[in-house]
Structure formats: C-alpha cells, structure tokens
Amino acid sequence: MNVAIIGAGNVGWHLAQALQAAGHTVTGVYSRTAPPREELAAQLKSAQPLSSLGLQSINADVVLVAVPDAAIAAVAAALRVQPGTVVAHTSGSQPLSILAAVQDAQTGVFYPLQTFSKAKPVAFKQVPILLEATDQAALQRLQELATSISHTVEVVPSGARKHLHLSAVFACNFTNHLLGISRQLLQEANLPQHLLQPLIQETIAKAMQHDPYTVQTGPAIRRDQNVIEEHLHMLQQHPRLQKLYRLLTQSIQAAPEGR
Amino acid sequence: MNVAIIGAGNVGWHLAQALQAAGHTVTGVYSRTAPPREELAAQLKSAQPLSSLGLQSINADVVLVAVPDAAIAAVAAALRVQPGTVVAHTSGSQPLSILAAVQDAQTGVFYPLQTFSKAKPVAFKQVPILLEATDQAALQRLQELATSISHTVEVVPSGARKHLHLSAVFACNFTNHLLGISRQLLQEANLPQHLLQPLIQETIAKAMQHDPYTVQTGPAIRRDQNVIEEHLHMLQQHPRLQKLYRLLTQSIQAAPEGR
Structure with a gap:
C-alpha cells in the first residue's frame, strides 16, 4: 500500500x-x-x-x-x-x-x-x-x-479503548511511579539500585501468568500489623508516601480476591 | 561445605x-x-x-x-x-x-x-x-x-535490610496490586488480558534503565485534567479505586523529580 x-x-x-x-x-x-x-x-x-x-x-x-x-x-x-x-x-x-x-x-x-x-x-x-x-x-x-x-x-471501539486506557494508567503510569518511590527509598538508605531488580522482574512475570490478586504477597495481605506499623514509622519523614502506603495496604486487604 | x-x-x-x-x-x-x-x-x-x-x-x-x-x-x-x-x-x-x-x-x-x-x-x-x-x-x-x-x-546489616524490605513493598507488593486492579478493569470491560502485556513489559524495562520519576508518562504528569476527570467518572462504581487513582495522581504531580 x-x-x-x-x-x-x-x-x-x-x-x-x-x-x-x-x-x-x-x-x-x-x-x-x-x-x-x-x-x-x-x-x-x-x-x-x-x-x-x-x-x-x-x-x-x-x-x-x-x-x-x-x-x-x-x-x-x-x-x-x-x-x-x-x-x-x-x-x-x-x-x-x-x-x-x-x-x-x-x-x-x-x-x-x-x-x-x-x-x-x-x-x-x-x-x-x-x-x-x-x-x-x-x-x-x-x-x-x-x-x-x-x-x-x-x-x-472508542468506548472500550477508554477503558483500556484507564487500565493502562494503573498498570503502567502508576506502577512506574511506585518503582520511582522504591528507587528513592533505596537511595535514601544508600542501598544499590540493582539489588531489587531480579525480585521486580519475577514479580511482574508472575503477575502476567496469574491473576495478580491471587499471587499477592507482603505484609498487607498477611495482615502483619507489626511490620506495617514499622514501615509507617520509617516513612514518617514522607507523609505523602505514608498516606500511599496506608491506602494501598487497605486496598490490598479489601481486594475482591485477596486471600 | x-x-x-x-x-x-x-x-x-x-x-x-x-x-x-x-x-x-x-x-x-x-x-x-x-x-x-x-x-x-x-x-x-x-x-x-x-x-x-x-x-x-x-x-x-x-x-x-x-x-x-x-x-x-x-x-x-x-x-x-x-x-x-x-x-x-x-x-x-x-x-x-x-x-x-x-x-x-x-x-x-x-x-x-x-x-x-x-x-x-x-x-x-x-x-x-x-x-x-x-x-x-x-x-x-x-x-x-x-x-x-x-x-x-x-x-x-539489619537496619539497611529493613529499608530494602520497605522499598520492595512499594516495588513488588504494591505494584502487583496495581496490576491486579488493571486486570480487573480489563475484565469488567470485556477486554482481553494480553493486550496490555507488551506495554507493561516495556514500562518496567524503561523504569529499570532510568530513574522512573524522569520517564513518567500519562495524564497525571501531563496534568491533563479532562482525562483525569473522565477516569474518575469511569471509576464511580469503585470508590476505593477512585481514591487510589486520586492519591496516586497527586503523588505523581508532587514527586521530587516529576517534570
């Protein structure tokens, strides 16, 4: 053509x-x-x-x-x-x-x-x-x-494409921001950036192969209140990140297929 | 040994x-x-x-x-x-x-x-x-x-390992949850799951090669208020996701190296 x-x-x-x-x-x-x-x-x-x-x-x-x-x-x-x-x-x-x-x-x-x-x-x-x-x-x-x-x-069609875009905002734009926060926290603790990369790659690979809700790990889904409180304390210089941590923890605990 | x-x-x-x-x-x-x-x-x-x-x-x-x-x-x-x-x-x-x-x-x-x-x-x-x-x-x-x-x-040492763990919660546990939300939204719109996978993989690859804050894309960093309002409207049946969308958008706009 x-x-x-x-x-x-x-x-x-x-x-x-x-x-x-x-x-x-x-x-x-x-x-x-x-x-x-x-x-x-x-x-x-x-x-x-x-x-x-x-x-x-x-x-x-x-x-x-x-x-x-x-x-x-x-x-x-x-x-x-x-x-x-x-x-x-x-x-x-x-x-x-x-x-x-x-x-x-x-x-x-x-x-x-x-x-x-x-x-x-x-x-x-x-x-x-x-x-x-x-x-x-x-x-x-x-x-x-x-x-x-x-x-x-x-x-x-246009209507469905809008939903695809909304879904991509969560999966890509917001995910990129969380990776940015993670990198910032590593930097502040003088930890090398590369340490988390294999874990991030495996997490994404797993989330692609399964419904991510069913393979959720971490303190939120375990309702490990000691670790959650300690993390919130570690974030006390970052009220914005504290707020995000709290809301994401609540959201994980409320997700429809959270275990 | x-x-x-x-x-x-x-x-x-x-x-x-x-x-x-x-x-x-x-x-x-x-x-x-x-x-x-x-x-x-x-x-x-x-x-x-x-x-x-x-x-x-x-x-x-x-x-x-x-x-x-x-x-x-x-x-x-x-x-x-x-x-x-x-x-x-x-x-x-x-x-x-x-x-x-x-x-x-x-x-x-x-x-x-x-x-x-x-x-x-x-x-x-x-x-x-x-x-x-x-x-x-x-x-x-x-x-x-x-x-x-x-x-x-x-x-x-133990102190730094705690910071590494906190950073991993953002990069892996919270990221997995966002991928779960994205999948849920695709399902609700009857869209196939595989459509977003190449975009997700490229997003992660890019975030690994750069400081993610400097390669942030999407309506939040563009301050595209029309799209943001439309997305919030599309999420009106999901008040929890609406709240997350709002807070993540604010956080992207407030991030130290956001453009």
Missing part, C-alpha cells in the same frame, strides 16, 4: 520504518517544522517531506495521523486528500469522531499500544494494534495494513 | 538444590512434619531427613534456618549444633539478633532476595544474597557459600 504519515514524532517515526520494512511505500511525511520531516523522509526510500496538509497530489491508500492528541482536531479540519483515502489517527485516548471534519475520506483509528522513543528500536510484531473505522471497507484496509506489521490486531 | 537446612518449604527447597549443584553436601534436612523433609531429602544425594532440632551428630559447617518469620525464634531456642557451626536465618525482615539464643554457634543472616515457588525453577546465580554475621570468620564462611551459588552477594 501507499501510506502518508502526518507527524514525524516517535510514533510516526516507528510506524514509517515498520511499514516500509513490511513492503509498503511511505509516499509522504508531514510535520509542522522542517527538520523532523526532512530527517524522517531521508531515512525512507521514496517519501516526500510535506510542508502542507494539502495532500491532493500524494498517492496514499491510507493517511496515518500521528500527532499529539491536542493537535488532531486541527489536522482533521485542514487535511485535504484524494477521494477514497482512509484517514486514521493513532491515539489511544481520542474517539474516532474527532476525525469527523475530514473531507472526502473514510476515517478510522490505528492505535499501536506501546510507548515509543526514537532512540530505541521497537519489535513491532509484538505491538498490539487496535483498530476502529466508520465503515467496513475502511476497516478492512486498516486491518490489512495492521496485520502486515503486527501479530496482534484487534477491533476495539 | 557441609550444610544442614532447617525447613523444607520453598526457600529451603531451592537453596538445597542450588547448594548441591554448586558442589556442596546437604547433610540434613529438618521439617516439623515428615512428608516435606522426606521428599526433599530423597531429591538430594546424601541428606538425612531430621525430625528433631538436635543436630549434634550432623556434620554441618553451616546450618541455614529457612522457616517462616514467626517460627525463627522458637527454632533458635531449640536448635543444638556442633560447636563452631555457623547458624544463619534466611529472612529479609528479621534482625540478626533473633538468633541470639542459639548455643555454641556463631550466627548470621543468609537472605536470598527473591520470591520462590516450588514448581518454578530459579536461576540462583541471578538471585542477590544479602549477608550479615556476628563476627568476621562467620561472615567469611557465609560469603564463601553465597558466592558459590550467586553472582550478587552483598553485606547488608
């Missing part, structure tokens, strides 16, 4: 590489400023760097909009494409309807569920791609594109 | 196998009830199953006490060993002093920092072992034993 990409940030960058590696042709790359589009286009075989959202002269079966959430609506309003193109955004948290203003095209969502940074290569085959589209023909075209670069392609 | 092991649970089981594989001789295995000690002794080349804590006739350079925390003090009081033996417990949360009652022996701590289950093999070389002892000679003997089965051996 011929694909044009709007946005030359982390997502656009990795998508362009993965699509070309799968045999597709990236025909154009747009970004607001020149350096990113020039740099990305130079990495690709036959992509034109585009300085305008008027893409009427660009061959594209699919246009992927990989810009920050806050910029999607403005791109949708300004974009011009050849009739019959499918325009899809790549955001996990924005509804399909945010593309309603796009003219002469079917619209969809093409959301790669992963965190990207330019410096780090991505095994795209392992990245789930979640799709949605306004009609069946557009959905089929996105499915064909998605399955050519990923093993895991699912149709997930 | 000759090693006797008190306790035939998960820790005793894996320690015995790792020590034998490293060329040591496990000479005796004690447990309160017969089946575990018989089963473990049968797996080992030359271990006697022991039904009493009188080990005066058992050759042991080191006796490792791998029983639940609450049972260590009672074992220490009842244990009898040959003079010159080093007796070490394997607990992360108990001080060295809990072995003060042991007669005719130097005492220590030999703490493998990992979560064990019998069914799952352990790459012991990757498991950090934290040591402490009442005197230098005993410490040296424990160091020799530990370095023969693990690449990572550190001397960590």
Whole structure:
C-alpha cells in the first residue's frame, strides 16, 4: 500500500520504518517544522517531506495521523486528500469522531499500544494494534495494513479503548511511579539500585501468568500489623508516601480476591 | 561445605538444590512434619531427613534456618549444633539478633532476595544474597557459600535490610496490586488480558534503565485534567479505586523529580 504519515514524532517515526520494512511505500511525511520531516523522509526510500496538509497530489491508500492528541482536531479540519483515502489517527485516548471534519475520506483509528522513543528500536510484531473505522471497507484496509506489521490486531471501539486506557494508567503510569518511590527509598538508605531488580522482574512475570490478586504477597495481605506499623514509622519523614502506603495496604486487604 | 537446612518449604527447597549443584553436601534436612523433609531429602544425594532440632551428630559447617518469620525464634531456642557451626536465618525482615539464643554457634543472616515457588525453577546465580554475621570468620564462611551459588552477594546489616524490605513493598507488593486492579478493569470491560502485556513489559524495562520519576508518562504528569476527570467518572462504581487513582495522581504531580 501507499501510506502518508502526518507527524514525524516517535510514533510516526516507528510506524514509517515498520511499514516500509513490511513492503509498503511511505509516499509522504508531514510535520509542522522542517527538520523532523526532512530527517524522517531521508531515512525512507521514496517519501516526500510535506510542508502542507494539502495532500491532493500524494498517492496514499491510507493517511496515518500521528500527532499529539491536542493537535488532531486541527489536522482533521485542514487535511485535504484524494477521494477514497482512509484517514486514521493513532491515539489511544481520542474517539474516532474527532476525525469527523475530514473531507472526502473514510476515517478510522490505528492505535499501536506501546510507548515509543526514537532512540530505541521497537519489535513491532509484538505491538498490539487496535483498530476502529466508520465503515467496513475502511476497516478492512486498516486491518490489512495492521496485520502486515503486527501479530496482534484487534477491533476495539472508542468506548472500550477508554477503558483500556484507564487500565493502562494503573498498570503502567502508576506502577512506574511506585518503582520511582522504591528507587528513592533505596537511595535514601544508600542501598544499590540493582539489588531489587531480579525480585521486580519475577514479580511482574508472575503477575502476567496469574491473576495478580491471587499471587499477592507482603505484609498487607498477611495482615502483619507489626511490620506495617514499622514501615509507617520509617516513612514518617514522607507523609505523602505514608498516606500511599496506608491506602494501598487497605486496598490490598479489601481486594475482591485477596486471600 | 557441609550444610544442614532447617525447613523444607520453598526457600529451603531451592537453596538445597542450588547448594548441591554448586558442589556442596546437604547433610540434613529438618521439617516439623515428615512428608516435606522426606521428599526433599530423597531429591538430594546424601541428606538425612531430621525430625528433631538436635543436630549434634550432623556434620554441618553451616546450618541455614529457612522457616517462616514467626517460627525463627522458637527454632533458635531449640536448635543444638556442633560447636563452631555457623547458624544463619534466611529472612529479609528479621534482625540478626533473633538468633541470639542459639548455643555454641556463631550466627548470621543468609537472605536470598527473591520470591520462590516450588514448581518454578530459579536461576540462583541471578538471585542477590544479602549477608550479615556476628563476627568476621562467620561472615567469611557465609560469603564463601553465597558466592558459590550467586553472582550478587552483598553485606547488608539489619537496619539497611529493613529499608530494602520497605522499598520492595512499594516495588513488588504494591505494584502487583496495581496490576491486579488493571486486570480487573480489563475484565469488567470485556477486554482481553494480553493486550496490555507488551506495554507493561516495556514500562518496567524503561523504569529499570532510568530513574522512573524522569520517564513518567500519562495524564497525571501531563496534568491533563479532562482525562483525569473522565477516569474518575469511569471509576464511580469503585470508590476505593477512585481514591487510589486520586492519591496516586497527586503523588505523581508532587514527586521530587516529576517534570
């Protein structure tokens, strides 16, 4: 397929590489400023760097909009494409309807569920791609594109995608914060960071293989009040962490499948 | 070395196998009830199953006490060993002093920092072992034993070990709970569990390579109040999770190195 990409940030960058590696042709790359589009286009075989959202002269079966959430609506309003193109955004948290203003095209969502940074290569085959589209023909075209670069392609409508995002906030954003707290506490006690890494890795591996509620360990689930009180005492210089410790302990003890 | 092991649970089981594989001789295995000690002794080349804590006739350079925390003090009081033996417990949360009652022996701590289950093999070389002892000679003997089965051996006194444990509660016990919440939310939205796994794995990998505070992502750190309000609304049937969401969001925004 011929694909044009709007946005030359982390997502656009990795998508362009993965699509070309799968045999597709990236025909154009747009970004607001020149350096990113020039740099990305130079990495690709036959992509034109585009300085305008008027893409009427660009061959594209699919246009992927990989810009920050806050910029999607403005791109949708300004974009011009050849009739019959499918325009899809790549955001996990924005509804399909945010593309309603796009003219002469079917619209969809093409959301790669992963965190990207330019410096780090991505095994795209392992990245789930979640799709949605306004009609069946557009959905089929996105499915064909998605399955050519990923093993895991699912149709997930906007409503369910919001729940997925909420779930990811707990599993990823909040988890990262707890790992940050843990690292801070190690630092304050002059303990080397690497000591906990095997335990963290094993904990995550176990949580992936089981329902985490059923493999919960630690003082909260054991209701070991001596250790809990001692930990709260050790955190007395950190009232914010004390509050978190207390609430997470209560939550573990109240969880539906807590033993 | 000759090693006797008190306790035939998960820790005793894996320690015995790792020590034998490293060329040591496990000479005796004690447990309160017969089946575990018989089963473990049968797996080992030359271990006697022991039904009493009188080990005066058992050759042991080191006796490792791998029983639940609450049972260590009672074992220490009842244990009898040959003079010159080093007796070490394997607990992360108990001080060295809990072995003060042991007669005719130097005492220590030999703490493998990992979560064990019998069914799952352990790459012991990757498991950090934290040591402490009442005197230098005993410490040296424990160091020799530990370095023969693990690449990572550190001397960590009881006070620092408590901080390590607190840090592990945040990094492992609390993290596991958040992964449980995430799974519950996916289930309630009828979304497949596997969709989030690549994102979780990448999040953890990133948190290991950086200070997690500096790679924090998500609505909290972006101060994206629209998304935060929407998530709180979606959690209205779960007041406990709403409270956790709010407090974790505040904590991310207040963290010392939050951007």
